[in-house]
Amino acid sequence: MIVANRRKPLRRCIGCGQRKEKAAMIRIVRTPEGILEVDDRGKKPGRGCYVCPDPDCLAGALSKGKLSRALRMEDPDEDTRDDLREKIDDLIDNNAGEVRR
Numbered sequence: 001m002i003v004a005n006r007r008k009p010l011r012r013c014i015g016c017g018q019r020k021e022k023a024a025m026i027r028i029v030r031t032p033e034g035i036l037e038v039d040d041r042g043k044k045p046g047r048g049c050y051v052c053p054d055p056d057c058l059a060g061a062l063s064k065g066k067l068s069r070a071l072r073m074e075d076p077d078e079d080t081r082d083d084l085r086e087k088i089d090d091l092i093d094n095n096a097g098e099v100r101r
């Protein structure tokens, strides 16, 4: 059994498969209504999965079968994936901006 570090919970990125600090990652959630959303605060209800704030990981996460396996659902259609990609791209840009400051 893995004992979780309470201070820095780790989550596995569905893009690269590495475990990283949950706080540094972007959460994608399937809401109870079955809608995929980017959860920028990590608090939305539903089944979630995580991806690093990295364009490569994002591309991996959106590749066929990844989200559906992580979230136990049908593969999202192209519109949904484009929407997620856009929102996560924005988050990545914002994070990069904060690091620069």
Ligand SMILES: [Zn+2]
Pocket: 013, 014, 015, 016, 017, 018, 051, 052, 054, 057
């Ligand atoms: Zn990753």
